[in-house]
Amino acid sequence: MSLIQKYNVPGPRYTSYPTVPYWEEDFFSVDQWKKALKESFIHSNTTEGISLYIHLPFCESLCTFCGCNKRITKRHEVEHPYIKAVLKEWELYCELLPQRPQIKEIHLGGGTPTFFSPENLTLLIEGLFINADKAENYEFSFEGHPNNTTYTHLQTLYDLGFRRVSFGVQDYAEKVQNAIHRKQSFHNVAKVTFWAREIGYTSVGHDLIFGLPFQTLDNVLDTISKTNSLQPDRLAFYSYAHVPWIKGNGQRGFNDEDLPKDDLKRELYEKGKLELLNRNYVEIGMDHFALKNDSMTTAFQNGTLHRNFMGYTASKTEVMIGLGVSSISDSWNAFAQNEKTIEAYYEKLDKDELPVFRGHLLNQEDLIIRKHILNLMCQFQTSWENKKAYFPEIEQILPQLNEMENDGLLEIKNQTIIVTEKGKPFVRNICMAFDLRLNRKAPQTQLFSMTI
Known part of the structure; x- marks a missing residue:
């Protein structure tokens, strides 16, 4: 595939x-x-x-x-x-x-x-x-x-x-x-x-x-x-x-x-x-x-x-x-x-x-996730090293990020994600890994356009 x-x-x-x-x-x-x-x-x-x-x-x-x-x-x-x-x-x-x-x-x-x-x-x-x-x-x-x-x-x-x-x-x-x-x-x-x-x-x-x-x-x-x-x-x-x-x-x-x-x-x-x-x-x-x-x-x-x-x-x-x-x-x-x-x-x-x-x-969790998604969209990287940027669910997100890393879309170093050149066309997918509201409740009907 x-x-x-x-x-x-x-x-x-x-x-x-x-x-x-x-x-x-x-x-x-x-x-x-x-x-x-x-x-x-x-x-x-x-x-x-x-x-x-x-x-x-x-x-x-x-x-x-x-x-x-x-x-x-x-x-x-x-x-x-x-x-x-x-x-x-x-x-x-x-x-x-x-x-x-x-x-x-x-x-x-x-x-x-x-x-x-x-x-x-x-x-x-x-x-x-x-x-x-x-x-x-x-x-x-x-x-x-x-x-x-x-x-x-x-x-x-x-x-x-x-x-x-x-x-x-x-x-x-x-x-x-x-x-x-x-x-x-x-x-x-x-x-x-x-x-x-x-x-x-x-x-x-x-x-x-x-x-x-x-x-x-x-x-x-x-x-x-x-x-x-x-x-x-x-x-x-x-x-x-x-x-x-x-x-x-x-x-x-x-x-x-x-x-x-x-x-x-x-x-x-x-x-x-x-x-x-x-x-x-x-x-x-x-x-x-x-x-x-x-x-x-x-x-x-x-x-x-x-x-x-x-x-x-x-x-x-x-x-x-x-x-x-x-x-x-x-x-x-x-x-x-x-x-x-x-x-x-x-x-x-x-x-x-x-x-x-x-x-x-927006609640406190929303504000943290919003910042990570903005970082990925605007800078092609984000980090949760700083306590203010950390959120407990990052541990659940890591398996998705590890799979994307194996596919060459990003690199994870010291609690930091860097989107690779190969991964830039897939930045929406990387952001979706951080989207806790989407992950908790997947839509029953198609709400969004295709990512590619």
């Missing part, structure tokens, strides 16, 4: 621990979330600032590979009411918090943030700073669709303080684009990339996906060759997460047999990765690459890389507040998720209530 056959099992992507299916919602309340947030906020706000993730859910057409929360519409009159709702939610948080927030990071995600007009995006960002200030060395970023991001979008957001933008590319092959309903040309991607650099953006990223329907090795290599010609500062090279049982018809635009499987899918990644490494990119954590002089590369090398619900980030704040429908907030010792439908989200705001519908309060 190959390593891929052995370890290609359903598993979390670990943007949080505990993962959302294992949140203890029955022990959570909005009042407890408010208390946990205020406790963490003072320290975070005065030492590093806080982060904001803002979910802008609207898209004009459905991409059938997408697992995000979105609302498909061509009616742009939905923009202004939504911006007003997000600003009301932020106002409720500002009334709750004991100090004026210092915002270190903003990330606009979606959906399609550039569905919104530059004027409405200005209304949003300027509205945030009525009750907040920019922290020192702030970093603002957004996701742009190459087909509808205009020069005015880029200039407007630059003038508002944004210096990082990422564009969803996925794959340039026509057959693949038709299958995932994401038709965009290399010309469009090149155009917005050049515009961003002309305006002065210091970081332009491209998102690529391997494992898409009908995708071949030649497709992946051609996409990477075209991408290399533009030299984006950062690259995400994701494994397609096929979760149609969660996302319904959104991921049913093709058949399961149209997807590359196991060894072929891994070959798409390994040969694609080799091309990137040969072109001055450094592998950062899981599925991410950056140029050698990029701040994310520096953070990875310095051991300060962080991972949260927004993915990898070069800086860390203890508090991240999620605004907008389905957004998740993190106070480090608690998680809270907003209502998933726009109607329910608006309804709670109309009652002057935070639109939170579920969450989780």
Whole structure:
């Protein structure tokens, strides 16, 4: 049996621990979330600032590979009411918090943030700073669709303080684009990339996906060759997460047999990765690459890389507040998720209530395991030598880790795990060994995408 056959099992992507299916919602309340947030906020706000993730859910057409929360519409009159709702939610948080927030990071995600007009995006960002200030060395970023991001979008957001933008590319092959309903040309991607650099953006990223329907090795290599010609500062090279049982018809635009499987899918990644490494990119954590002089590369090398619900980030704040429908907030010792439908989200705001519908309060064990998983995801190593990092169940985990060591995926020395080069593609599996909640209660149905 190959390593891929052995370890290609359903598993979390670990943007949080505990993962959302294992949140203890029955022990959570909005009042407890408010208390946990205020406790963490003072320290975070005065030492590093806080982060904001803002979910802008609207898209004009459905991409059938997408697992995000979105609302498909061509009616742009939905923009202004939504911006007003997000600003009301932020106002409720500002009334709750004991100090004026210092915002270190903003990330606009979606959906399609550039569905919104530059004027409405200005209304949003300027509205945030009525009750907040920019922290020192702030970093603002957004996701742009190459087909509808205009020069005015880029200039407007630059003038508002944004210096990082990422564009969803996925794959340039026509057959693949038709299958995932994401038709965009290399010309469009090149155009917005050049515009961003002309305006002065210091970081332009491209998102690529391997494992898409009908995708071949030649497709992946051609996409990477075209991408290399533009030299984006950062690259995400994701494994397609096929979760149609969660996302319904959104991921049913093709058949399961149209997807590359196991060894072929891994070959798409390994040969694609080799091309990137040969072109001055450094592998950062899981599925991410950056140029050698990029701040994310520096953070990875310095051991300060962080991972949260927004993915990898070069800086860390203890508090991240999620605004907008389905957004998740993190106070480090608690998680809270907003209502998933726009109607329910608006309804709670109309009652002057935070639109939170579920969450989780982390116990001491959760915090220890969270740190180990973060270490593995961000640094490819972790240790329990320090008493604060030790937990009794590590003795039960060691047999799994020993088997992975025998397979060459990691090394165990002096109560420290170091993920090997061979083991990097299996880092999700290594994290799963530490996932006590998953190990204690294996899911009865498939909750997660495959790890490979």
